[in-house]
Amino acid sequence: MPFDAHIHLSDVEYKNDIDMVLDSMKRLDIKACAVSMDNVSSQDTLELAKKSKFVLPFVGIHPEKSQDNLESMTELIKNNSNIISGIGEIGLDKTYTANEQDLKRQKQVFEKLLGEAEKLKKPVSVHSRKTLDEIFEIIPSYNISGFLLHWFDGSKKQLRTAMDLGCYASYGPVSVYSKDKQVLISNTDRNRILVETDGPVKFSHCFGMKAAQISFIPSVIFCISKTLGQSYDECAAMLESNSKSYLGMV
Numbered sequence: 001m002p003f004d005a006h007i008h009l010s011d012v013e014y015k016n017d018i019d020m021v022l023d024s025m026k027r028l029d030i031k032a033c034a035v036s037m038d039n040v041s042s043q044d045t046l047e048l049a050k051k052s053k054f055v056l057p058f059v060g061i062h063p064e065k066s067q068d069n070l071e072s073m074t075e076l077i078k079n080n081s082n083i084i085s086g087i088g089e090i091g092l093d094k095t096y097t098a099n100e101q102d103l104k105r106q107k108q109v110f111e112k113l114l115g116e117a118e119k120l121k122k123p124v125s126v127h128s129r130k131t132l133d134e135i136f137e138i139i140p141s142y143n144i145s146g147f148l149l150h151w152f153d154g155s156k157k158q159l160r161t162a163m164d165l166g167c168y169a170s171y172g173p174v175s176v177y178s179k180d181k182q183v184l185i186s187n188t189d190r191n192r193i194l195v196e197t198d199g200p201v202k203f204s205h206c207f208g209m210k211a212a213q214i215s216f217i218p219s220v221i222f223c224i225s226k227t228l229g230q231s232y233d234e235c236a237a238m239l240e241s242n243s244k245s246y247l248g249m250v
Contacts, residue, residue: 013200088125
């Protein structure tokens with residue numbers, strides 16, 4: 001069974017077609033780690049999980065939404081601890097800061113939610129755009145076995161650091177046509193590779209600038225199999241094992 005390690009199913013882009021999306025997940029036998037952006041989308045994600053066992057709900061506050069109510073989020077996590085599959089999307093991103101105070105708030109939210117994940121033994125899905133070094137400094141303070149750096153976009157040196165810290169790295173549809181991403185894949189520890197769509201992000205080239213769909217996952221698996229010199233089935237089995245390990249299913 002393939003897993004999409006990171007997709008925003010509660011995004012408005014999917015709203016009109018969500019029943020079709022959930023049906024396609026069932027038909028393709030693909031489960032999805034459905035991440036959230038804030039309190040509202042987290043509630044929506046939990047509702048989607050009630051509609052389909054293929055939706056693995058992640059709740060959290062994205063760095064773009066760091067001003068969202070943190071107390072409400074921790075209460076939501078507490079009240080749904082037996083339902084949620086993980087905490088995310090959380091992390092750091094200076095793109096969404098105007099000053100040091102904004103970054104301080106992001107770190108406060110990030111570290112609080114990492115603490116919740118540690119306490120509940122839940123995996124995390126982490127946003128790390130241009131903040132990998134700052135996140136590397138934070139990771140050792142927490143005991144989280146499933147630490148995913150989604151859409152990994154660092155250097156080979158930073159990738160090595162991530163592997164040494166026991167992180168997972170996920171790669172998406174852009175890998176199909178990006179040589180740089182394929183180089184990163186080839187340098188990632190094989191037991192730490194995951195696949196994602198990050199939908200509803202749109203992808204060019206063979207994907208025609210369409211919002212990412214669960215059905216893109218087999219193409220990403222095929223790309224990784226070729227990059228690593230594996231058969232499709234070998235790669236799919238490896239990724240399933242990695243996903244279950246990340247999610248604490250084994």
